[in-house]
Amino acid sequence: MVTVACKNQSNQNSKQNYTIMLHVARKKMFCNVLGPGTRSVIWFHGCTRQCSGCIAETMNKIGEFESLTPQQLANWIKHNISIENSIEGVTLSGGEPFQQPLNELATFLMLLKQNTNLSVLCYTGYRYEELKEQKSAIPVLQYIDVLIDGEYRQNEDFGHRWRGSVNQQFHFLTKRYKNQEHEWNLAVERQIEIELDINGKLQISGVPSKNFINKLTTELQHHDVDVDFS
Numbered sequence: 001m002v003t004v005a006c007k008n009q010s011n012q013n014s015k016q017n018y019t020i021m022l023h024v025a026r027k028k029m030f031c032n033v034l035g036p037g038t039r040s041v042i043w044f045h046g047c048t049r050q051c052s053g054c055i056a057e058t059m060n061k062i063g064e065f066e067s068l069t070p071q072q073l074a075n076w077i078k079h080n081i082s083i084e085n086s087i088e089g090v091t092l093s094g095g096e097p098f099q100q101p102l103n104e105l106a107t108f109l110m111l112l113k114q115n116t117n118l119s120v121l122c123y124t125g126y127r128y129e130e131l132k133e134q135k136s137a138i139p140v141l142q143y144i145d146v147l148i149d150g151e152y153r154q155n156e157d158f159g160h161r162w163r164g165s166v167n168q169q170f171h172f173l174t175k176r177y178k179n180q181e182h183e184w185n186l187a188v189e190r191q192i193e194i195e196l197d198i199n200g201k202l203q204i205s206g207v208p209s210k211n212f213i214n215k216l217t218t219e220l221q222h223h224d225v226d227v228d229f230s
């Protein structure tokens with residue numbers, strides 16, 4: 001589990017209080033390629049699973065991240081809604097969301113569900129069956145509408161929408177999208193969004209086609225352009 005604690009300034013009686021922070025590698029206010037509708041996407045930092053062909057490998061190992069409290073993250077979502085009130089939901093990706101401090105992740109999702117009607121999609125390299133057995137994961141799972149589970153497997157990457165490989169499954173944990181289960185399972189379609197940030201870094205969102213990232217990275221290195229993807 002990735003957990004870094006920051007000492008709280010309001011320390012009293014020589015006792016040290018610590019605030020556990022969520023580590024966020026990247027956030028995108030509006031994204032249309034990681035789940036239904038327009039979504040705010042949070043890529044958490046860090047994953048120890050090392051799936052072969054993982055496109056977030058560099059980000060997991062050496063990428064920068066910001067440390068945020070659940071409230072700060074909830075405030076960011078609130079801000080996004082104030083700009084674009086047609087946001088349908090939030091997608092959690094990574095990195096590995098379930099290697100974040102789970103109490104804090106659950107608190108963020110609780111704030112989200114208490115104050116909005118947004119849906120929650122979450123990617124994880126763990127199997128749903130494994131997570132259900134983990135007591136600490138249950139408070140997080142209760143706020144997730146759809147869990148997309150399992151490790152990425154290059155040899156099972158057949159171009160399915162919103163999934164890296166076909167072994168990854170949609171688990172409809174609430175009724176929110178349950179009536180779309182058949183369509184989601186069959187959809188074969190890959191879409192990505194590409195943006196150039198103010199530092200000249202190319203940012204890619206979505207599930208790219210197999211080998212796309214390698215080809216693009218090789219090509220762009222000839223032109224001194226950094227690529228950031230998750």
Ligand code: SF4
Nearest residue numbers: 047050051054095125
């Ligand atoms: S679980 Fe996801 S982020 Fe972690 S190594 Fe596998 S593909 Fe990469």
